[in-house]
Each structure stands twice: as structure tokens, then as C-alpha cells.
Amino acid sequence: MILKQKNKSSVLVILGLAASVFILVQCMDKGREAEEPVSFAAYAGAEKCASCHKEVYEKHLQTAHYLTGQPATENFITGRFSENSNGYYYTPDILVKMQKRDSGLYQVIYYRGEEKMAIRKDIVIGSGVMGQSFLNWRNDRLFQMPVTYFTAAAQWSNSPGFPAERVMTDRPITSRCLECHVTYAEGSGGDTLEPINFAKDKMIYGVSCEKCHGPAAKHVAFQTSNPEVKTAKYVVNPAKLNRQQQLDVCAVCHGGKMQKLKPSFQFTPGKNLADYFRMDQVQDVSLAGGEVEVHGNQYGLLRKSKCFTASKMTCSSCHNTHENERGKTEVYVSKCMSCHPAGSATFKTATHVQVKAVETECINCHMPALESRAIAVHLQGEEKPRAALVRSHFIGTYPDVTKKILNNKK
Ligand code: HEC
Ligand code: HEC
Ligand code: HEC
Ligand code: HEC
Ligand code: HEC
Ligand code: HEC
Ligand code: HEC
Incomplete structure (x- = not known):
């Protein structure tokens, strides 16, 4: 008996909850509709x-x-x-x-x-x-x-x-x-x-x-x-x-090819990018055969990296977009080293101990500049198109790149 009573009241509670959720969702939808289009x-x-x-x-x-x-x-x-x-x-x-x-x-x-x-x-x-x-x-x-x-x-x-x-x-x-x-x-x-x-x-x-x-x-x-x-x-x-909204601010342009659901210019910071683009279509990383499309896809690549999944990293962890920081390797390396101190025991890997001034090359080994497939042009008198190099945001180990850098250092 008591059990039934309880069940009844919980059904009522659930119904009540469902109703208020319904009303809430309606309000939110109204709120969204009422939002003025960006002009x-x-x-x-x-x-x-x-x-x-x-x-x-x-x-x-x-x-x-x-x-x-x-x-x-x-x-x-x-x-x-x-x-x-x-x-x-x-x-x-x-x-x-x-x-x-x-x-x-x-x-x-x-x-x-x-x-x-x-x-x-x-x-x-x-x-x-x-x-x-x-x-x-x-x-x-x-x-x-x-x-x-x-x-x-x-x-x-x-x-x-x-x-x-x-x-x-x-x-x-x-x-x-x-x-x-x-x-x-x-x-x-x-x-x-x-x-x-x-x-x-x-x-x-x-x-x-x-x-x-x-x-x-x-x-x-x-x-x-x-x-x-x-x-x-x-x-x-x-x-x-x-965090996701911070990433969205950049991913609207640095998220590679994504299917658009609503006009892109209607997305503004603070909104959820997933309402505007199919985010699950952010291109996957496949490092085999140089299949990385690095053109404008820093977000897609970064989010597959361990640094990203194992920390609360955003683009601002490394970039201050108010300044032109291109080529300022020391600024970027200081960001790597704030999370991976060079003195730590785990930092002394088989490769690292072989490299003199390892900090000058972190980025070249772990975020190498790779050929863009989108920005490739025909130059005068050259058969094959020449590609621009774009820094890969898949932070990982690239054996071929490491080998080359080790050889150059010898
Ligand atoms: C409206 C689209 C758009 C948004 C939003 C945007 N970017 Fe960019 N970003 C670009 C384009 C386009 C370039 C290439 C600029 C060029 O060299 O012509 C670029 C270049 C860059 C560069 C390279 C700068 C250099 O000196 O070469 C960095 C770093 C960068 N963006 C980071 C970010 C970060 C971080 C955010 C978010 C806070 C962001 N961007 C938001 C479109 C965008
Ligand atoms: C008449 C002065 C004035 C003008 C013009 C102005 N701002 Fe501001 N802004 C302020 C003041 C005051 C603050 C609050 C103090 C601060 O953060 O610097 C502020 C803060 C901000 C902030 C930080 C907000 C926060 O919540 O932390 C941003 C971002 C900003 N302004 C962007 C802009 C942009 C973009 C423009 C041009 C389109 C602009 N401002 C024009 C006075 C101004
Ligand atoms: C999804 C966003 C996006 C779209 C769409 C896009 N670009 Fe870009 N573009 C970028 C970003 C981001 C960069 C910076 C380099 C990179 O990340 O590949 C860039 C770089 C470039 C550059 C080299 C700029 C430099 O000197 O660094 C050119 C030129 C360019 N884009 C032209 C175009 C043209 C033309 C179109 C339209 C056919 C186009 N882009 C469409 C995001 C985009
Ligand atoms: C906000 C903190 C943070 C920053 C900044 C950061 N990382 Fe990481 N990174 C991590 C964490 C957390 C892990 C996962 C645990 C670990 O291996 O130490 C990781 C893992 C790695 C790995 C191992 C990847 C793998 O797949 O096994 C490499 C390589 C790496 N980071 C290099 C770098 C480089 C190079 C930079 C600078 C460009 C950098 N990290 C910046 C936090 C960070
Ligand atoms: C772990 C550090 C780190 C994080 C996090 C990071 N970047 Fe970068 N980014 C770099 C480095 C290093 C470069 C190379 C800078 C240079 O060569 O001057 C770079 C270069 C770029 C460039 C220029 C591409 C090129 O090759 O010219 C763009 C665009 C960019 N980042 C966008 C982003 C966006 C968007 C995010 C967030 C989704 C992001 N970055 C997060 C370290 C980072
Ligand atoms: C590519 C994106 C981007 C552009 C372009 C940009 N900002 Fe920002 N701005 C940011 C981000 C991201 C932050 C927050 C940084 C952080 O995480 O502390 C910020 C922070 C600010 C703040 C807060 C105080 C501070 O300095 O951190 C002000 C004010 C501001 N921006 C004004 C401007 C003005 C004015 C312009 C143009 C002249 C501008 N921003 C251009 C991305 C941008
Ligand atoms: C010559 C290329 C090279 C340079 C330079 C380099 N690394 Fe590495 N790094 C590697 C390789 C390869 C591995 C994989 C382990 C190994 O073989 O030693 C690795 C592993 C790592 C790891 C994962 C360590 C773990 O827990 O297993 C991190 C984090 C890392 N590097 C960060 C950095 C940072 C930060 C810098 C710059 C101060 C740097 N690396 C410079 C090639 C390099």
C-alpha cells in the first residue's frame, strides 16, 4: 500500500517535473526566437x-x-x-x-x-x-x-x-x-x-x-x-x-570543414557553435600517409592531442591573439614547459637526452610544419604544385620528423 502511494506521488513528481522542464524548454526556445538577428x-x-x-x-x-x-x-x-x-x-x-x-x-x-x-x-x-x-x-x-x-x-x-x-x-x-x-x-x-x-x-x-x-x-x-x-x-x-565556448570563439574559423546549420555570421561569442555547425564532423586526424589537412583546422587537430584531453587547455593556453607572436619560439616553448618542466624525471626520455638545447626544438618535433593540401599553388615552370607549410596542432611524436632533426643536430 505504502509503496503504491509512494509510486503515485513520485509519478506525480515526475509529471510535474516533466511539465516544468517542458515549460522551461518552451521559454528557452522563445528566448532564442526573440534573440535579435545579428546585423x-x-x-x-x-x-x-x-x-x-x-x-x-x-x-x-x-x-x-x-x-x-x-x-x-x-x-x-x-x-x-x-x-x-x-x-x-x-x-x-x-x-x-x-x-x-x-x-x-x-x-x-x-x-x-x-x-x-x-x-x-x-x-x-x-x-x-x-x-x-x-x-x-x-x-x-x-x-x-x-x-x-x-x-x-x-x-x-x-x-x-x-x-x-x-x-x-x-x-x-x-x-x-x-x-x-x-x-x-x-x-x-x-x-x-x-x-x-x-x-x-x-x-x-x-x-x-x-x-x-x-x-x-x-x-x-x-x-x-x-x-x-x-x-x-x-x-x-x-x-x-x-571552456567549450572559449574554444568555439576560435573554432568557427579554425575548425576546418564543418557542415553549416545556420548562417555563420549569426554565430557570435558566447553562443554555442554546435547550434551553427555539425561539430562532430570536425575532420579526424589520420597521420598515416600525410593525410593531415592542416588548413584552418587547428581545433580539430588539437582536440585529438593528449595535451588537450588531459588538461583544461584552450587556444589561449599558448596564444595571445592581441599580439603578433609569429616566430616567437621562446614564448611558445615557455608555454610547453609550464606544463612539462624540463627538469622533471619524465622529461628525460630517450630522445630528449640526445638533443642539445632541446627547448629550441620542442615545437619542430611535436608540432611540425606540414604541407597544406588547400593552399598549394602552381609556380612558373614547376610541374607539381607547391604547398604552404602549416603548423600541425596535433601535438604528438612524429618519428620521421624526429629522425631528421636528430640527424641535423649531429
Ligand atoms: C573570423 C575567423 C577567425 C576567428 C574567429 C579566429 N581566427 Fe585566427 N585566423 C583566421 C585567419 C583567416 C587567419 C589567417 C590570417 C592570415 O595570415 O591571413 C588566422 C590566423 C591565426 C593565427 C596565426 C597568426 C599569425 O601571426 O600568423 C593564430 C595564432 C590564430 N589565428 C589564433 C586564433 C585564436 C586563438 C582565435 C580565438 C581566440 C582565433 N584565431 C579566432 C581566422 C579567424
Ligand atoms: C568609451 C570607452 C570605451 C570604448 C569606446 C570601448 N570600450 Fe571596451 N571597455 C570600456 C571600459 C570602461 C571597460 C571596463 C574596464 C576594462 O575592462 O578595461 C571595457 C571593457 C571591455 C572588455 C572586457 C569586458 C569584460 O567583461 O572583461 C572588452 C572585451 C572590450 N571592452 C571590448 C571593446 C571593443 C571591442 C570596443 C570597440 C568596438 C570597445 N571595447 C570600445 C570602455 C570602452
Ligand atoms: C573555415 C575557415 C576558412 C575558410 C572557409 C577559408 N579560409 Fe583561408 N584561411 C583560414 C585560416 C585559419 C588560415 C590560416 C592558415 C591555416 O590555418 O591554414 C587561412 C589562410 C589563408 C590564406 C593564406 C594567408 C596567409 O598569408 O597566411 C589565403 C590566401 C586564404 N586563406 C584564402 C582563402 C580563400 C580565397 C578562401 C575562399 C575560397 C578561404 N581562404 C576560405 C581559414 C579559412
Ligand atoms: C596546459 C598544459 C599543457 C601545455 C601548455 C602543453 N601540454 Fe603537452 N601534455 C599535457 C598533458 C596533461 C599531457 C598528458 C600527460 C603527459 O604525458 O604528461 C601532455 C602530453 C604531451 C605529449 C605526449 C603526447 C602523447 O600522445 O603521448 C607531448 C609530446 C606533449 N605533451 C608536448 C607538448 C608540447 C611540445 C607543448 C608546447 C607546444 C605542450 N605539450 C604544451 C599538458 C600540456
Ligand atoms: C600547446 C600550444 C598551442 C595551443 C594550445 C594552440 N596553439 Fe596554435 N600554434 C602554436 C605554435 C607553437 C604555433 C607556431 C607559431 C609560429 O610558428 O610562430 C601555432 C600556430 C598557430 C597558427 C598559425 C598556423 C601556421 O602554421 O602558420 C594558427 C592559425 C593557430 N596556431 C591557431 C590555434 C587555435 C585556433 C588554437 C586553439 C584551437 C591553437 N592554435 C592552440 C601552439 C599552440
Ligand atoms: C582573435 C580574437 C580576438 C581579437 C581579434 C581581439 N581580442 Fe580581445 N580578447 C580575446 C581573448 C581570447 C581575450 C581573453 C584573453 C584571456 O584569456 O585572458 C581577450 C580579452 C580582451 C580584453 C579584456 C582585458 C584583457 O586585455 O585581457 C579587452 C579589453 C579586449 N580583449 C579588447 C580587444 C580590442 C579592443 C580588440 C581590437 C582592437 C580585440 N580585443 C581584439 C580575443 C580577441
Ligand atoms: C628531436 C625531437 C624532440 C625534441 C626537440 C623534443 N621532443 Fe619531446 N619527445 C620526442 C620523442 C621522440 C618522444 C617520445 C619518447 C622518446 O622517444 O624519447 C618525446 C616525448 C615527449 C613527451 C612525453 C613524455 C612522456 O611522458 O612519455 C613530452 C611531454 C615531450 N616530449 C615534450 C617536449 C617538450 C616540452 C620539448 C621542448 C622542451 C620537447 N619535447 C622536445 C621528441 C622530441
């Missing part, structure tokens, strides 16, 4: 941050994030325009030359010396660390241009994935390049998953402050009209988010 008006632009965050702003202008995805003016372009180093021959008959003209910077196509077509560079994609590709506006659509600058060889080259012996001038781009190379672009053809038409004057160039801190026009307005308030409102500090 251009919500952004302030990095220049607006300078007055109150001067130091961060000035350093930001030196970062690859800022430089990537800018209007194609001379100060953002790495490659040369001077005669003899400004061309790329597709065939002995077909030459594309970089030229400065009154109305801008152009890629000019010549057939047997005769000008056939001139295309203006409107947007430059890439800071030039590895290379730069260019986009051209035709009305409200963007097209990728045939010639790309490849920094490692200091040469103009055929754009990655373009045909080898024919100049391709009509490769449209969707919002995809922009999603990772600018902060915000507004589709002009409605709120589709991957727009192809854009409002030219509604773009926040570069990977700017507000990509990592959320649209901040309201923050600027509030702090400006309330200068006595010393705490922040209406802005996201990633350090205050949970």
Missing part, C-alpha cells in the same frame, strides 16, 4: 575601440587577423608590381600581369602580348604570411581572381585549385571565404545559409575585435555616455566563458 548596425568597427583600448588597438593593427580580408590597397598587398616580377605565364602565350592604374590595382590578361581583359583587385584575402588571394566585385557578387601571391617563393602564381593552362576569371565565391577572413558581411539576398550577394558598404573587414568580443556598438555607446562606469557592459570577454 551590420550592431557593429562599431575597430577604430571605435581605439579611444579607450589604445594599446590593444595599436597592436591589433600588426596582427595577421587584422590584415587578412582588407580592401585591396597597396599598403595591404605583399606582392610586387614592378616590371619583371609582376607576371605569371600560364602558357608561353598567356600572361597575367599585376598593374597599377589610376582606378586601382589590376590583374591584366595578355594573349600573345595583346591585352584581353583587366580585372580590378577589390579585396585581398590573406595577410601574406603564406600568401594572398584576391576578390573582384561585379555588382553585388564577388569572384576569386586567377593569380595568387605565394610568399614562400616570393612569386605570383596560379590560384589554388584553378586550372593550370587556362585563365579562369569567373569563379564565384559564396560567403565562405568571407566567413573566415572578415568579421561581418551582410548578404543582400536575404538571410540564406550561404549568401552569394553582398551589401558592399556593410562589411567589417579583417578578423577584428568584434569577431572575438561580439558586436559592440552598444558597448561603445554605453561606455561613451557613462564614462564614470568602470565596469564593462554589452561586450563579451572570452576569458569569462566556459
